[in-house]
Amino acid sequence: MKIPPLVIGDYSFPIPLVVGGMGVRISGPKLVAAVLNAKCLGTLTTMCLGDMTRPMTKSEFVATSREALQREIATLRAHTDRPFAVNIMGALSNADDLIITAVEAGARIIVYGAGIPRTLPAVVEDRHVALVPVISSARLAELILKLWKRYDRVPDAFIIEGPLAGGHLGFSFEQLEHAEDFSLEKILAETLRIVRPYERADRKIPLIAAGGVYTGDDIGRLLSLGASAVQMGTRFVATAECPVADTFKQAYINARTEDIRIIKTPVGMPGRVLANTFLDRLEHGKIPEPVCSFHCIGSCERDKAGFCIAERLVNSFEGRTEEGLIFCGANVARINRIMSVQELVDELMTGLSTHP
Numbered sequence: 001m002k003i004p005p006l007v008i009g010d011y012s013f014p015i016p017l018v019v020g021g022m023g024v025r026i027s028g029p030k031l032v033a034a035v036l037n038a039k040c041l042g043t044l045t046t047m048c049l050g051d052m053t054r055p056m057t058k059s060e061f062v063a064t065s066r067e068a069l070q071r072e073i074a075t076l077r078a079h080t081d082r083p084f085a086v087n088i089m090g091a092l093s094n095a096d097d098l099i100i101t102a103v104e105a106g107a108r109i110i111v112y113g114a115g116i117p118r119t120l121p122a123v124v125e126d127r128h129v130a131l132v133p134v135i136s137s138a139r140l141a142e143l144i145l146k147l148w149k150r151y152d153r154v155p156d157a158f159i160i161e162g163p164l165a166g167g168h169l170g171f172s173f174e175q176l177e178h179a180e181d182f183s184l185e186k187i188l189a190e191t192l193r194i195v196r197p198y199e200r201a202d203r204k205i206p207l208i209a210a211g212g213v214y215t216g217d218d219i220g221r222l223l224s225l226g227a228s229a230v231q232m233g234t235r236f237v238a239t240a241e242c243p244v245a246d247t248f249k250q251a252y253i254n255a256r257t258e259d260i261r262i263i264k265t266p267v268g269m270p271g272r273v274l275a276n277t278f279l280d281r282l283e284h285g286k287i288p289e290p291v292c293s294f295h296c297i298g299s300c301e302r303d304k305a306g307f308c309i310a311e312r313l314v315n316s317f318e319g320r321t322e323e324g325l326i327f328c329g330a331n332v333a334r335i336n337r338i339m340s341v342q343e344l345v346d347e348l349m350t351g352l353s354t355h356p
């Protein structure tokens with residue numbers, strides 16, 4: 001198969017591969033620069049940057065996050081001048097502030113997940129900044145297209161995250177038990193039908209398919225079903241340039257399919273994670289009451305979930321993996337070694353070019 005470029009709004013990427021935002025701090029400047037330099041699109045994460053360990057007021061939290069994001073973007077721009085994306089988690093209480101900060105600092109693509117981007121076109125009026133919602137159903141794509149009519153705007157692309165993806169999942173526990181009924185391929189086909197009437201000859205709405213993509217052949221299959229690109233996460237955690245602690249990468253290498261769990265996180269959504277000491281203690285009610293002074297997530301359910309998600313994601317990022325939350329995709333058990341980003345992209349593109 002010939003490798004088609006990915007075009008999102010004003011921006012073009014020679015390789016139709018996006019590395020998704022991964023919090024906390026996983027898709028940081030080092031990983032994103034390597035991905036951009038490999039001619040793919042990389043997505044900076046914005047969740048809980050800066051020192052989140054000290055008690056803070058809400059306004060200190062907002063200022064700390066903003067300054068840390070400015071530093072992350074400056075570091076990235078010191079390594080590459082290619083256009084990049086920034087991932088905003090809609091559930092964050094400071095989401096709008098992060099969006100404005102990112103755009104002012106030079107982000108050209110805003111990817112909005114874990115929430116409905118009802119007012120995003122009003123927050124980002126500059127039409128040269130591409131707006132890309134993350135969806136898990138064609139219904140949500142339709143809702144966003146209708147909601148944005150009042151702004152006379154359509155999304156510059158959609159990312160469709162299917163049930164095999166890493167991180168938070170936009171499905172109910174029941175739906176995840178019958179994942180075959182909600183397959184990425186089905187949602188892609190339905191979303192293609194929904195977006196078509198909103199497209200013009202000079203303005204396509206590319207669909208980027210995510211969740212469980214592992215080989216170049218997987219990419220070829222999704223492109224032949226109508227996707228314009230794929231988004232990947234899990235495989236790029238196991239790269240030399242990914243800034244997570246080695247123990248996190250080793251947990252991926254050691255992972256077996258039977259170690260994967262789906263849990264409810266304080267965000268109020270299911271998340272796919274690896275079993276560890278923390279999950280055992282959580283199950284047996286042995287986790288100390290979480291304390292929080294700054295409420296990073298507006299509608300945080302930490303009392304119901306029994307833990308603070310930021311604290312647990314930072315733990316695993318920094319190497320206290322047994323006391324952290326280890327997000328992963330459904331294909332994590334296939335990972336058996338660490339590669340460089342370029343090596344991984346080359347492997348995927350070789351597989352794609354030999355796809356019929």
Ligand SMILES: Cc1cc2nc3c(=O)[nH]c(=O)nc-3n(C[C@H](O)[C@H](O)[C@H](O)COP(=O)(O)O)c2cc1C
Pocket residue numbers: 019020021022023024026045047087089113114134161164165166167168210211212213231232233234235237326327328329330331
């Ligand atoms: C460790 C990890 C953390 C993630 N964190 C986020 C996040 O903060 N925001 C987000 O929109 N998606 C997040 N994701 C989802 C990825 O951006 C991507 O869509 C997903 O991993 C694709 O599925 P795959 O892992 O099977 O390739 C995360 C995924 C992983 C593996």
